[in-house]
Amino acid sequence: MTSEYDVKYVVRDHNLPKYKSVTHIGGELSTGDRWQIPVTEAIDGIRTGRFAFTITRPDNSPEPLMVQSHPLYGQMLKSVKDGRDPESLIALPEHVPSLC
Numbered sequence: 001m002t003s004e005y006d007v008k009y010v011v012r013d014h015n016l017p018k019y020k021s022v023t024h025i026g027g028e029l030s031t032g033d034r035w036q037i038p039v040t041e042a043i044d045g046i047r048t049g050r051f052a053f054t055i056t057r058p059d060n061s062p063e064p065l066m067v068q069s070h071p072l073y074g075q076m077l078k079s080v081k082d083g084r085d086p087e088s089l090i091a092l093p094e095h096v097p098s099l100c
Helices: 039-048
Strands: 003-007 009-012 022-028 034-038 051-056 062-070 074-079
Touching (some): 003 022, 022 039, 034 039, 039 062, 039 074
Parallel strands (some): 003 051
Antiparallel strands (some): 009 022, 051 062
8 A cells, every 4th residue: 555645844955966965855744744755765756656745835735746767867757747857846845954
């Protein structure tokens, strides 16, 4: 059975190129608990049918994320409405872990 998650934020490695900089995706469950997984695990989960991810558009409509092979950056997540580059995922807010 596929587990579905809405992605609310990303974690970036600013030493990587822009379209490869998202290393983790995350969000919040209906219980209020946060979840976060590496992009590589998300890609594997989508490919195997274990996970499905969406992002919420400004009009509150969910948009599925899919796996696509990029000519320069390899396998990456992007929304179905994005062109070649994952602009929708890049536009999500960045989660910065607290230092406490």
